[in-house]
Amino acid sequence: xxxxxxxxxxxxxxxxxxxxxxxxxxxxxxxxxxxxxxxxxxxxxxxxxxxxxxxxxxxxxxxxxxxxxxxxxxxxxxxxxxxxxxxxxxxxxxxxxxxxxxxxxxxxxxxxxxxxxxxxxxxxxxxxxxxxxxxxxxxxxxxxxxxxxxxxxxxxxxxxxxxxxxxxxxxxxxxxxxxxxxxxxxxxxxxxxxxxxxxxxxxxxxxxxxxxxxxxxxxxxxxxxxxxxxxxxxxxxxx
Numbered sequence: 001x002x003x004x005x006x007x008x009x010x011x012x013x014x015x016x017x018x019x020x021x022x023x024x025x026x027x028x029x030x031x032x033x034x035x036x037x038x039x040x041x042x043x044x045x046x047x048x049x050x051x052x053x054x055x056x057x058x059x060x061x062x063x064x065x066x067x068x069x070x071x072x073x074x075x076x077x078x079x080x081x082x083x084x085x086x087x088x089x090x091x092x093x094x095x096x097x098x099x100x101x102x103x104x105x106x107x108x109x110x111x112x113x114x115x116x117x118x119x120x121x122x123x124x125x126x127x128x129x130x131x132x133x134x135x136x137x138x139x140x141x142x143x144x145x146x147x148x149x150x151x152x153x154x155x156x157x158x159x160x161x162x163x164x165x166x167x168x169x170x171x172x173x174x175x176x177x178x179x180x181x182x183x184x185x186x187x188x189x190x191x192x193x194x195x196x197x198x199x200x201x202x203x204x205x206x207x208x209x210x211x212x213x214x215x216x217x218x219x220x221x222x223x224x225x226x227x228x229x230x231x232x233x234x235x236x237x238x239x
Contacts, residue, residue: 017062
């Protein structure tokens, strides 16, 4: 049974920037809640339908930066469509690059951070009323990014990490941006380790250690991610 109202669209639209960075564990949760999922490939598909969707649209991660519009012209169209979506306050969840795109579309600066943040570590949750990320308290989550962003004006900071102060924010009830990877699935991180091998080796990240931490922490994140997702869906379905 879905936790959304009967009038809330039952299809989740997900925009991918990299084939193996999909909805991961979130996809099964959506199916269990009675939703369908449709993917759009950034740079290949026309993203207009995804950004005009009245239900939930999720913008997933990827290795490019929001400022690389000259090399990846499709990014500018994506940003322009996202600006319209956010102005209309349509339900939008951004993960990693998706969070950076939301921050940029809201007028905040997105830029290369002072160091790569790749690995598992807990969040420091903001002391805000009804913090959607409360289930993740004391739960190590997967960080995998080099860029960071300033907090958009009027956004509510939800979480920080030891390395970067802005790890998650909300804009009202419908817009949620997560720099970390809440979608990671315990049984599929290996494709990330393969696909990102150049980045990992350049950053001197231990692949065996990442793999071991995935087995240690990912199952707990999957459980807590469901609680976060259900709370978010209950919140946005009132639109």
